[in-house]
Amino acid sequence: MTRVISVFLPTLSTDRVRRKTGDAAPPADTPLILVGRDGRRRVVLAADAAAQAAGLRVGMPATKAQALVQSLVIQDADPAADAEALERLALWMLQRFAPIVAADPSDGIVIDCSGADHLHGGEPAMLATLVEKLASVGLLARAAIADTWGAAHALARFGGRAGFVSEPGKAANDVATLPVAGLRLPPPLIDSLRVLGFDQIGDLLAQPRAPLALRFGAELGRRLDQTIGRIAEPIDPVRPDTIIEARRAFAEPIGAAETIARYIGKLATQLCDGLEQKGVGARRIDLICQRVDNRAQAVRIGTGLPLRDAKRMTRLLSDKIETIDPGFGIEIMTLTAAVTEPLAPKQVITNLVDEAEPDVSGLIDLLANRVGERNLYRIAPVASDVPERAARHIPALAPETGAEWPGHWPRPSRLLPNPEPIDTVALLPDHPPASFTWRGVRRRVKRADGPERVFGEWWKRDPELEAVRDYFRVEDDAGERYWVFRAGDGQDPLTGSQRWFLHGIFG
Incomplete structure (x- = not known):
């Protein structure tokens, strides 16, 4: 089933200006608007969150906005720069999230994430990661995922959540209570619908189509059908000029899994030849199958290391053939290296004395594409005396960090996710x-044995300025060994609650 993400960037223009200005940008709580010409008038074309909270709106005369807010910061709008920023953002999402991404002017991105969510831990995790990454670079975003572009577009803008996941098959129910403005209709048509009492999308879905088409034209019915998935709405994906890909068009559409696998192998060979010419290897590989009904089926695989091996590439992609619905047939197949990294050729040297170092990258790639990259990792040390902060997850094939765990005190083989309170006599x-x-x-x-005193990391949080823990290794009368600690030094209440906790179990 097709799944589509719509990303709504309500303050893209002002966020872009703040990012461009850098340290010279006005504070976040200072209202900022961008103005431009509407005929002979200067009007507000964009307003940030602070300006909107102060009552300023897009379309308002600039002089009125300036009169309403004294501390207002006014800059000239640049629609061309906004469009360019949206295009760059679409390319960034193409590399990191899914194989089919397009700009949704003037304030959004649309992503066909079918076959790609497993790499990000599922749809909710993928949506949360996307919003968090945009927030980390100063872009306010809301996103929704649904069966159709129209439903996701409406939910992202009017769903009321930063991340909304519509269950498969529930798009019509989820959008029924949303305003008709979510249908991407021209403003005059929206006004006409509201005059007649059609405030919500559900009001229109309940009406016969013939009278609506007679009164408002075919556009209304087309948007309703696109929203509930009755008709397809293809996404024209963005493609950088430098992308490396192999493409095959078929005189007769194909649909059998064996045929798809055979042509995957041929395309993988062509793609690897292109990668070799550029001296790179693929880290993200996209297979896009264009069906005869103009729908696209996409599969994305990831690799832990740059890959330029056609056989391994074919094996990884063939493992996902069952997720491809060929419909009435596939007429075009495209294999793309969405993300590449430099990969120098290696000379294999046969040594009759030393054993070759085993290469597990193929196994890692196979498992990662089945269970998700987030679910396959290694534990790496972190320079911290606080036990629950002394480890982090890193990719399975990431290079060694060089950090080591301290060896002056033994640590339990099993550390509990959270310290559990215990009742003690001590x-x-x-x-x-x-x-x-x-x-x-x-x-x-x-x-x-103990105590081992662990001090709080005062440079991270103020409450840890005086906090301490006293850890003990204890063994009970059954021979089981545990790692327990007292929160505090046993005397000063400022150092902790003086309660006891069990934090780990020795093997």
Whole structure:
């Protein structure tokens, strides 16, 4: 089933100006508007969140806006620069999220994410990552995912959430309560509908189509059908000039899985030849199948290292053939290297003495494309004495970071996700517990070692300025060993709650 993401950038123009200005940009709470010409008048063409909160709106005369807000910052609008920024943003999303991406002027991006969400941990995680990444570079965004471009477009702009995931098959129900402005209709047509009492999309869906078409023309019915998925709405994807791809058009449409796999192999060989000429390898590979009904089926795979091996590329893509719905046939297949990295040729040297280092990159790629890149990782050390901060996830094939865990104190083989409170009998301030109760079971301590004092990282959070933990390794009468700590030094309440917690279990 087709799944489409619509990204709404309500303040793209003003966000672009702030990013371009850098440190000289006005503070975020200072209203900023961009003005331009509408005939002989100077009107507001864009307003940031602070300006909108102050009551300023797009289309308002610039003189009126200036009179309403004294601290207003006014700059000239540049629609051409906004369009260029939107195009660059679409290219960025093409490389990182999905194989079919296009600009949705003047304030959005549309993404066909079918077959790509598994690389990002599922649709909700993909949507959250997208919004967070845009926010990290200073772009306010709302996004929605649905079965159709029209439904996702309406939900992103009027759904009321930063990230809205419409369940498959529920697009018509989800958009029914949204205003008719979500149908991407001309403003005069929207005004005419409101005059007749059609305020919500559901009001129109419940009406017979013939009277609506007679009164308002074919555009209204076309937009309604596109929104609920009755007719297709193809996305014309953006394509950079430098992209490396291989393309095959068929005189007769194909649909059998074996035929698709055979032509994937041929396209992979052509693509690898193009990659070799440029001296690069592919990190993101997109297979786009254009069907005879003008719908596109896309598959994206990722690799841990730059790849230029046609056989491995074919194997990874063929593993996803079951997700491709050929419909009445595929007439064009395109294989694209969406993301590439330099890859120098290697000379294989046979050494009869030393064993060759095993290459697990093929296995890693196979697993990552099945379970998702986020679900396949390595644990790397982090320079922190706080145990839950001393490790992080890195890609499975990422190079060694060079960091090491401290070896002066032993650490448990199993660290709990969160320290769990325990009831203890203990002497204060420096003695380990004589017994403790964890998960309803009382354990008597036979041996103990400690304390190991861990100080809070005061440079990260103010409450950790005086916080400490005293860790003990304890062994119960059954021979089980645990890692417990007291929050605080046992005397000063400013250092912690003085409660006891179990944080890990030794193997």
